Amino acid sequence: MRPRVSLSLGHSSYQLAPATGALSTALRDGYNAGKAARFTRWHLPTADLRDPSPRTKRSYAIMDGLTVIGSCGLWSGSYGGLEFYIAIFDERHRGRGLGSLAVKKLCEVAFRELRAQRVELGVYPENKRAIGVYERCGFKREAILRRWIYNDGKWRDALWMSLLRREWGGRR
Amino acid sequence: MNLPATWLAGRKVRLRPIETDDRTVLRRFGLPVTTAGSAFIIQTREGKDVGVIGFDMRAARASIGLRVLPARWRDGVAADALRVMRAGIFKSLPLIRLEALVPSNDIPALLAFRRAGFKREGVLREVIRVGRQRRDAVVVSAVNAP
Secondary structure, eight states, X not given: OOOOSXXXXXXXXXXXXXXXXXXXXXXXXXXXXXXXXHHHTTTHHHHTTSOSSOTTOEEEEEEETTEEXXXXXXXXXXXXXXXXXXXXXXXXXXXXXXXXXXXXXXXXXXXXXXXXXXXEEEEOTTOHHHHHHHHXXXXXXXXXXXXXXXXXXXXXXXXXXXXXXXXXXXXX | OOOOTTOEEXXXXXXXXXXXXXXXXXXXXXXXXXXXXXXXXXXXTXXXXXXXXXXXXXXXXXXXXXEEOGGGTTTTHHHHHHHHHHHHHHHHSOOSEEEEEEETTOHHHHHHXXXXXXXXXXXXXXXXXXXXXXXXXXXXXXXXXX
């Protein structure tokens, strides 16, 4: 099921727009852009292949006005619950709190609307900035999964993190 | 003894590919088997069925699971089956990572995976369902070198 409405992110100018066909070219080009690809290629092969039309899937384009500057969403988890993903294509929008806003908004969707018990995610262990964002949003480190993802010509590890429903409840 | 080419042999057990007639055996052990992988019956070298082992593939990863008769816990049967299965998988399939989620309180299983050379990577919280409860699970893995 595709989300039908756009979500605004706090008081920022950013919005999450449902990732419809009209945005797919912009999303593809964003994923393939040089700067972003080092981290975001993670999502490219699986994001849309993994589950074509599950009840729980949500994919959004992150918009700044009419421009697609990133992508984020939820799909059924690799291990349990729902799995969160995000990629910010345009470097100029990094480090401005956009990631935190998107994580918080999608956790709300996952726990409130989709009744998830657990939201999980994988992140490159060297991506300190992203890990910091997730920890500030309440995610806990669980495991280093070896050779979890193929990127940049080699198999790389992933740090696996999760946020449980009861933990999120305490943060509202 | 010469085994058929599709069988796998270890020091204590041998693994025989499942056949249609094995449905009752699989049911007895309660191991779910899907079409995305494969399953084998664990036999002692004397030919007695003592368990089942199977794996599911997802891209370059596979998850592995097994069930062994309680009477044969802690005597090396499970570890040997895992060792043989792992060697067979990495030898013949293009897989990089073999993993399992083991309930944190399942000590015999954790020991078996450790004895078979699987490494403990961490604990995933409330990730498996047992009846109505959610339980933590240890994630263990073996990776295909190099």
